[in-house]
Amino acid sequence: xxxxxxxxxxxxxxxxxxxxxxxxxxxxxxxxxxxxxxxxxxxxxxxxxxxxxxxxxxxxxxxxxxxxxxxxxxxxxxxxxxxxxxxxxxxxxxxxxxxxxxxxxxxxxxxxxxxxxxxxxxxxxxxxxxxxxxxxxxxxxxxxxxxxxxxxxxxxxxxxxxxxxxxxxxxxxxxxxxxxxxxxxxxxxxxxxxxxxxxxxxxxxxxxxxxxxxxxxxxxxxxxxxxxxxxxxxxxxxxxxxxxxxxxxxxxxxxxxxxxxxxxxxxxxxxxxxxxxxxxxxxxxxxxxxxxxxxxxxxxxxxxxxxxxxxxxxxxxxxxxxxxxxxxxxxxxxxxxxxxxxxxxxxxxxxxxxxxxxxxxxxxxxxxxxxxxxxxxxxxxxxxxxxxxxxxxxxxxxxxxxxxxxxxxxxxxxxxxxxxxxxxxxxxxxxxxxxxxxxxxxxxxxxxxxxxxxxxxxxxxxxxxxxxxxxxxxxxxxxxxxxxxxxxxxxxxxxxxxxxxxxxxxxxxxxxxxxxxxxxxxxxxxxxxxx
Amino acid sequence: xxxxxxxxxxxxxxxxxxxxxxxxxxxxxxxxxxxxxxxxxxxxxxxxxxxxxxxxxxxxxxxxxxxxxxxxxxxxxxxxxxxxxxxxxxxxxxxxxxxxxxxxxxxxxxxxxxxxxxxxxxxxxxxxxxxxxxxxxxxxxxxxxxxxxxxxxxxxxxxxxxxxxxxxxxxxxxxxxxxxxxxxxxxxxxxxxxxxxxxxxxxxxxxxxxxxxxxxxxxxxxxxxxxxxxxxxxxxxxxxxxxxxxxxxxxxxxxxxxxxxxxxxxxxxxxxxxxxxxxxxxxxxxxxxxxxxxxxxxxxxxxxxxxxxx
Numbered sequence: 001x002x003x004x005x006x007x008x009x010x011x012x013x014x015x016x017x018x019x020x021x022x023x024x025x026x027x028x029x030x031x032x033x034x035x036x037x038x039x040x041x042x043x044x045x046x047x048x049x050x051x052x053x054x055x056x057x058x059x060x061x062x063x064x065x066x067x068x069x070x071x072x073x074x075x076x077x078x079x080x081x082x083x084x085x086x087x088x089x090x091x092x093x094x095x096x097x098x099x100x101x102x103x104x105x106x107x108x109x110x111x112x113x114x115x116x117x118x119x120x121x122x123x124x125x126x127x128x129x130x131x132x133x134x135x136x137x138x139x140x141x142x143x144x145x146x147x148x149x150x151x152x153x154x155x156x157x158x159x160x161x162x163x164x165x166x167x168x169x170x171x172x173x174x175x176x177x178x179x180x181x182x183x184x185x186x187x188x189x190x191x192x193x194x195x196x197x198x199x200x201x202x203x204x205x206x207x208x209x210x211x212x213x214x215x216x217x218x219x220x221x222x223x224x225x226x227x228x229x230x231x232x233x234x235x236x237x238x239x240x241x242x243x244x245x246x247x248x249x250x251x252x253x254x255x256x257x258x259x260x261x262x263x264x265x266x267x268x269x270x271x272x273x274x275x276x277x278x279x280x281x282x283x284x285x286x287x288x289x290x291x292x293x294x295x296x297x298x299x300x301x302x303x304x305x306x307x308x309x310x311x312x313x314x315x316x317x318x319x320x321x322x323x324x325x326x327x328x329x330x331x332x333x334x335x336x337x338x339x340x341x342x343x344x345x346x347x348x349x350x351x352x353x354x355x356x357x358x359x360x361x362x363x364x365x366x367x368x369x370x371x372x373x374x375x376x377x378x379x380x381x382x383x384x385x386x387x388x389x390x391x392x393x394x395x396x397x398x399x400x401x402x403x404x405x406x407x408x409x410x411x412x413x414x415x416x417x418x419x420x421x422x423x424x425x426x427x428x429x430x431x432x433x434x435x436x437x438x439x440x441x442x443x444x445x446x447x448x449x450x451x452x453x454x455x456x457x458x459x460x461x462x463x464x465x466x467x468x469x470x471x472x473x474x475x476x477x478x479x480x481x482x483x484x485x486x487x488x489x490x491x492x493x494x495x496x497x498x499x500x501x502x503x504x505x506x507x508x509x510x511x512x513x514x515x516x517x518x519x520x521x522x523x524x525x526x527x528x529x530x531x
Numbered sequence: 532x533x534x535x536x537x538x539x540x541x542x543x544x545x546x547x548x549x550x551x552x553x554x555x556x557x558x559x560x561x562x563x564x565x566x567x568x569x570x571x572x573x574x575x576x577x578x579x580x581x582x583x584x585x586x587x588x589x590x591x592x593x594x595x596x597x598x599x600x601x602x603x604x605x606x607x608x609x610x611x612x613x614x615x616x617x618x619x620x621x622x623x624x625x626x627x628x629x630x631x632x633x634x635x636x637x638x639x640x641x642x643x644x645x646x647x648x649x650x651x652x653x654x655x656x657x658x659x660x661x662x663x664x665x666x667x668x669x670x671x672x673x674x675x676x677x678x679x680x681x682x683x684x685x686x687x688x689x690x691x692x693x694x695x696x697x698x699x700x701x702x703x704x705x706x707x708x709x710x711x712x713x714x715x716x717x718x719x720x721x722x723x724x725x726x727x728x729x730x731x732x733x734x735x736x737x738x739x740x741x742x743x744x745x746x747x748x749x750x751x752x753x754x755x756x757x758x759x760x761x762x763x764x765x766x767x768x769x770x771x772x773x774x775x776x777x778x779x780x781x782x783x784x785x786x787x788x789x790x791x792x793x794x795x796x797x798x799x800x801x802x803x804x805x806x807x808x809x810x811x812x813x814x815x816x817x818x819x820x821x822x823x824x825x826x827x828x829x830x831x832x833x834x835x836x837x838x839x840x841x
Contacts, residue, residue, distance in 0.1 A: 232801045253805035311593065318596040319616070385617050392588035400788070 025530045026223040027513075029246040029523065030235050033375040033405050034202045034228040037185040040156035041111055041171035043409065044118040044454070046273070046428050047376075049154050050522030051226070054207065055095075056156035056190030059086055059105065060149050064516035064527050066272075066334075066432055068150055072100060072157055072191060081144035081473070082127075088135040092214045094159040095188075095195045102131040107160035107169075113450075117171035118413065120450035121440050122155050122430075142449075144473035150431035162189045173415040174406065193217055194224060194525055202228055202406075207525070217526040224525055230375050230404070239264055239508045245530065246515060246523070248507040249378050252321045258508050267507040272334040272519040273428040274327055275377055277310075277387065277498040279303060279421070282445070282458025286421040288399070290367040296360065297421075297457070303495035305356035307346035309394045310387065312500060319382050324501040329488055330427070330437050332502045334519050337434025337484040342492065345499070353394045365395025370422040372400060373408040377426045378503040384424055398422070418456050425456065426503070428520045434484045438468040442491050459496035463487075553835040563827035570821050574630040581626045582611070585619035586789065592618050597802075600809050613809040615795075616802065621809060624795060625817050631791040632818070635705055636772040640764050642710030643771075647717025648760060652748045654718065655725025666722070669715040677712040681774055684708035685783050701785050705778065709771050716763050724756035758836050765829035769822045776818055792818040 035051040036043045043049075053061075061071035070076075073086040092100035112123030125145055130138040141148060163169050168184035188196045193213040198206035207224035227244075229235040232251045239247040240261055250258060250266055258266040279297040280286060286295050296302045312326035328345040331338045357365060372384035381402040388398040403411075412420040429436035444460035445452040451465075452458075467487040474480040491497070505521055512531035516524060545551055554560055573580055584590050595618035598607045606613065612621035654665040672680065688704040728734060729752065737747050772792075778784035779793030780800075787794055792814045799811025 233804060236804055251801065251805070253802060253807075257804050314593045318593050318618070382616060386593045389588040389591050389593055389617065395589075398588075 024222045025220055026225060027221045027246070027525070027528055027530055028225045028227070028244050029248075030227045030229045030238060030244050031248060032228065032230055032232070032235065035205075036174040036406055036409065037172065038188040038196065038199065039116075039168075039172045039174075039182075039184040040158065040188075040190075041108075041114075041117045041119045042185060043174050044121070044154070045405075045409065046430075046520060046522060049156075049430075050520070050524075051205075052156060052188070052190075053192065053522065054194045054224075054525040055188045055192045055196055056158070057192050058155050058157060059088075059152045062153055062518065062520075062522075064518060064524070066519055068153070071153075072105075073152075076149060079138075082141045084139040084141070084148060085132070086137050086139065088137065089214060090135055092191050093212045094162065094191055095210055096159065096162055098159050098161055100157070100159075100191055101134045102137045103134075104157050104160045105129065105137055106131060107163065108155065108157045111158065111163070111169065111171050112155060114170040116173040116415065118173060118415065118453075119155060119171070121453045122151050124450035125151055143469065144475070146473075146475055147431045147433050147435055150433065151436070154430045156190065158184075159189050173413075174410060193219070219526050219528050220530055221525060221528050224528075236508065239510070242510070245510045245513045246507060246528075248505075248521075248523075250506045250508040252323045252378065252504065252506060254508075255323075255506070263511050264508055265511060267505075267509050267515070267517050268323070269505045269517055269519065270325065270332070270334065271428070271503050271505045271521050272332045272432065273377075273426045273521065274330055274332050274502055275380075275383070275424065275426045275500045276327075276330060277306075277500065278423050278425060278455075278457040278459075279306065279498070280418070280457045281460070281496075282418070283421075286368050287419070288369045289421065291362075296362060296366055296368075299360045300495065301356045301360040302362065303498075304346075305353040305360070305394065306391065306396075307495050307498055308349045308353040308356070309390050309396070310346070310498060310500070311348045311390055312345050313348070314390075315383060315386055316501060319379050319386055320501070320503070323504040323506070324378075326501045327499040328492070330441060330491070330497060330499055331429065331434050331488075335429055335432055335434055335437070337481065339481070339485050339488070342485060342488055346495075350390075350394050357394060357396070362395075365391075365397060367397040367399065368421050369399045369401055370424075371408060371412050371420040372402040372424045373405040374402040376405040376408070377424075378506060380424060383500065387424075412456055414453050414456075418458065420456060423456055424500075425454075427454070430520075432520075434488075435468065435471050438464065438471065438484075438487055442487070442496060443468050457497070459491075459494070461490060461494055461496070463490055464496075550835045554831070557831055559827060560831040563824040563831070566820060566824040567828060570629055570817075570824070571633065573626045574633045577623075577626040577630045581620075581623035582609075583620040583623040585623045585627060594618065597807055599807075612813050613807075615799065615810045616807075621813050624790065625792070625814055628790055628792040628795050628814060629817060629821065631702070631785055631789060632772050632775060632793070632821070635702060635709070635775045635785070635791065636768050638706040639709035639713065639771040639775070640768050642706055643713040643767065644717055644760065644764055646710065647714035648721050648753070648756075650714065651718035651721025652725055652752060652756075655722035656729055656744065656748050656752060658726075662722070665718065669718055672712075672715050677709075677770070678774055678777055680712035681705075681708040681778060682781075682783065684711060685778060689783070702789075705775060705784055708778075709774050712774070713767055713771065716767070717760060720759050720763060721756050724759065725752055728752050728755050762829065762833045762836060765832055766826065769825040769829065772818070772822055772825070792821075 035048040040052050040056045057071045059073035061069050063069050072089055074089045076084055076086045078084050106129045109126055109129055112119040125148055127140045127142045132138055166183045172182040172185045193210055194207040195210050197208045205226040209222045235247050236254050238244050255266045258264050281297045283295055316324045316326055326345050328343045372381055374381035384400055384402055388400050391398050412423055439451055440454045443452045443465045445455050445458055464487050467483050471480055471483045505517055514529040516527035595614050596616055598610050598614040599605050600613040601608055601611050610620045614620055650665050654662045685704055685708045734751055737751050776793030779791050780797045785791045785794055795814035796811050802810050
């Protein structure tokens with residue numbers, strides 16, 4: 001009898017050991033590229049910031065529905081239009097065990113204004129931060145900025161002591177990280193619910209649950225394994241074979257297949273991102289063009305010609321398989337300030353386009369190069385190829401340079417002096433408000449105020465600048481909408497950029513896995529629940 | 532004799548030869564020759580023969596994208612084998628693709644042949660330390676798969692060259708990489724034959740007459756060791772085409788702006804799951820057919836030139 005009990009005990013122990021093993025829940029997911037760097041201030045790109053949002057946190061955060069919720073700040077109030085007082089959360093620990101205090105916030109803000117930072121536009125929203133006590137700060141803004149709390153979602157807080165010890169007090173742009181491998185680009189120490197325990201850029205990242213996280217979260221995940229898979233077909237196959245719990249983006253042509261397959265389903269919705277083309281209107285001569293001594297894009301007629309050469313409906317039907325919304329505005333319908341009345345795209349009219357080119361003095365068109373990412377947006381390279389074809393029909397010969405986003409961003413962004421003449425980019429305003437688009441993409445580039453940092457083509461109309469600063473301080477919603485409409489109308493008449501469409505959110509999820517699909521296409525591990 | 536008479540004489544001599552005799556007796560070889568000829572002609576004259584100009588963006592219409600082959604529902608008689616994701620005619624892209632594939636293949640074989648034959652001649656004729664060094668290098672290289680060496684060279688070239696130049700030099704890098712990865716077989720074969728030839732009387736005689744070694748190698752030895760080299764060259768052509776396709780399929784070969792068959796297969800692969808099978812199956816079938824035909828020709832040539840099998 002005792003012997004049998006012994007066996008039973010052993011069996012029970014084995015079962016227990018196994019069930020404990022099974023309890024450690026691992027969530028595996030794939031995206032088409034990797035986060036460029038672990039430096040939270042190195043690149044202002046939604047995917048990288050979303051990925052890092054599981055490790056780092058800002059003072060505020062977004063819920064699954066993009067509602068603003070408190071994060072490292074418990075509460076905040078505005079004591080004057082330009083003064084904000086934030087109460088910081090007590091008892092929050094960084095992954096290395098350090099306490100989170102006001103000094104870390106001030107340090108992180110200053111870090112966003114250093115040379116390698118891609119977050120200068122956000123950093124410049126703040127004039128000064130005064131430490132009231134260890135867990136209270138007073139923030140002064142250069143003017144009234146009603147959307148400040150929303151912008152701070154993406155200004156992640158770093159541990160001051162950790163950064164100082166490891167010689168990482170300056171933001172590291174991914175361009176430099178490519179070659180020299182600085183500390184903060186390769187290591188992370190935030191306050192978020194997950195720690196990065198292993199990282200091989202472009203191969204694999206492993207996250208482990210941080211047990212001292214300050215908040216109770218829905219997720220039951222202990223470990224997260226992220227694999228970038230650039231080939232669409234491979235990513236879909238990995239999801240179908242059960243290797244992954246989640247993969248995105250799923251090519252729109254594969255939605256059907258996912259619906260029919262057992263064990264997985266597509267999860268789709270409209271994304272708040274607008275895909276657009278930009279043209280260099282700043283340089284006196286385009287980079288690598290056959291037109292010397294002048295820049296054709298400085299002529300409004302050339303920009304109009306480009307706008308009328310694009311067949312957005314064909315892109316929607318043939319490349320996006322109907323799953324996109326052609327756009328005439330630089331903001332999506334989900335964004336505060338979007339006005340459907342202005343959203344009519346430029347008409348497709350190649351004959352008019354040719355005429356405009358001829359009037360501008362280019363009856364035979366001209367040549368230029370185009371920069372395009374090939375693993376950032378849904379069907380990005382295919383869209384660019386289609387654009388090349390459409391422009392060829394009106395005589396403009398485009399030489400397409402499509403590259404992975406790591407190389408693409410390193411080439412075209414401010415840190416590399418905007419090395420592009422014609423490019424494709426997508427933008428989701430982090431604050432879900434039009435002012436973010438105006439301030440980042442549409443106003444004149446200004447090295448002092450950091451405005452227009454992502455206005456890669458250097459579109460510049462002082463009237464838009466003036467309206468943008470008025471919008472920034474306007475609190476009356478109706479008045480504000482009027483100003484936003486006015487600014488977008490001017491930009492549209494100027495053909496400052498060429499909006500293409502809003503792309504769909506396109507995820508594939510294993511059955512039984514619960515995730516929250518945010519309209520900004522960010523995957524927040526806090527909302528991931530495994531069966 | 533006039534030129535015409537020379538030609539007639541040459542044709543007659545060829546028709547009387549053993550090679551032609553064995554060719555006539557092998558229907559498989561004849562089919563392979565016809566297939567290869569079709570590929571060569573359509574590749575060589577693609578700009579005139581192809582029904583469309585798929586790489587002139589001005590003539591491609593996006594709205595034609597994803598048209599299935601003509602015998603499927605929704606097919607369009609203008610596009611016999613259907614169109615790809617940008618509306619390019621598949622038949623034309625395959626013709627242009629074969630042009631790049633064959634071009635790279637021939638150039639790589641020629642490059643490998645020149646290097647391999649010269650090193651083999653030197654190695655076999657001079658012997659000694661030079662022979663030892665060349666053959667050990669060959670041994671080392673033989674221990675790596677050719678595709679690995681080609682990948683390595685391609686990767687190094689890509690990191691050394693500025694990004695803007697990649698598109699322009701991609702093809703030359705590819706030829707170099709595939710050529711370098713294939714020279715060993717030529718060198719070994721030629722070295723073996725050279726060592727045999729060098730002891731024969733005619734070479735000894737030339738040596739005694741005081742002809743410099745360089746000239747002896749080129750004038751006297753080389754013509755007598757070329758037979759096997761041609762056989763290896765034919766088979767290597769098939770290998771080179773496959774290697775190029777593999778590299779392009781992996782995305783490190785020729786750029787999509789001037790795609791080879793391998794690039795076409797890679798691009799089409801994205802649509803295999805979603806039902807547009809023709810975008811990848813047709814280039815794949817074309818590649819398989821081409822390589823099979825060239826391989827069969829190579830096999831036949833080996834047998835035909837082998838005196839023991841006559």
